[in-house]
């Protein structure tokens with residue numbers, strides 16, 4: 001099988017061996033409490049419950065008020081204790097609904113639904129009602145992604161199983177243990193988008209998944225449940241970071257370039273993470289909302305590295321030490337992988353729908369050196385998979401020249417961190433680009449507000 005790839009990129013140490021054979025294992029803290037963020041992907045939600053309310057597993061507890069958001073559901077049955085702010089990745093405080101578990105076992109799933117016989121509008125409504133968002137990290141509402149703009153023809157449904165971040169192995173486990181649900185999710189997504197070809201994309205360090213995936217695809221073909229089931233196949237891409245980025249995956253899989261500032265649908269593609277596709281299948285077949293999260297917990301300071309399944313809203317800190325003992329010497333806690341993850345001040349944050357991993361890193365695994373002066377080596381330019389000039393963007397931002405940084409491609413940066421990784425001067429390029437993009441967004445919002453206020457006056 002020929003492997004595919006894209007230009008640029010890097011090969012950081014994979015560090016996946018520790019957990020890749022560790023099966024998905026349910027875990028729940030002895031505190032029997034969850035802190036469920038009211039909003040997880042899209043626009044802000046409104047709580048539907050108050051302290052003292054009794055809730056069932058899967059019951060809607062926060063409503064989505066716009067099409068660009070999804071509701072949130074109770075991940076355990078129990079009693080609502082309070083609604084209070086908690087720090088989440090991104091280091092912002094958000095309101096969370098705190099539930100204490102009871103022993104009732106009450107559930108409030110939706111009735112199962114056949115995605116191939118209902119209308120596409122009804123199917124999209126089910127996906128939204130189930131609270132589905134991208135589980136690869138982006139948290140973008142799934143029903144919006146599966147409804148491309150009018151007039152767009154979708155040819156390819158790409159199932160993203162690249163999992164290119166070091167340490168993370170949860171998507172691999174989902175593909176191994178739930179291959180049939182992932183393939184079913186692909187067929188459903190193809191049916192809804194009208195895609196004629198479904199490609200399940202893995203990197204060549206996960207060839208061990210081929211028997212399970214090809215068997216699941218063959219089973220689907222022998223018992224087709226909907227249009228598209230016969231055109232799903234597995235494609236193997238060369239292992240390289242950041243293969244899991246949508247634009248890189250499209251380039252590697254079908255050789256198409258997504259133009260600057262445009263969506264994958266303009267080149268006939270929709271990309272969905274494999275975990276999201278499993279959840280998509282369950283939303284129809286079981287009527288199950290997105291209430292649990294499988295994630296990798298690892299790092300050199302983690303005493304029980306593995307792949308765990310927890311109710312959404314579980315506080316990472318509540319799993320320590322009974323489920324996850326730590327060794328002394330934790331110098332960094334990351335939500336996500338080491339390349340794109342978010343450093344956290346403590347472990348007392350809730351695991352959300354988009355949390356693919358949590359790492360406890362030692363000094364050896366972390367770059368803690370000070371920045372030095374740029375030596376003009378150009379390695380950042382070679383590493384950038386988006387064809388940008390990180391060194392020039394950095395110079396523009398240091399000079400406080402946002403317009404020049406935008407001209408150099410700041411807004412096309414996918415924040416993969418490859419440039420920072422290769423920089424011999426340890427310059428914090430991606431960190432500066434993240435802040436720069438936030439400043440551009442804030443400036444644009446201010447300008448829009450001023451023009452609206454001016455119109456009203």
Ligand code: SF4
Pocket residue numbers: 383384385386387388389390412413414415416417418419420429430433
């Ligand atoms: S400039 Fe952005 S897209 Fe390019 S390597 Fe750096 S972080 Fe990645």
Ligand code: SF4
Pocket residue numbers: 373374375376377378379380381390391422423424425426427
């Ligand atoms: S890799 Fe670092 S030192 Fe080399 S040109 Fe880029 S910013 Fe400068």
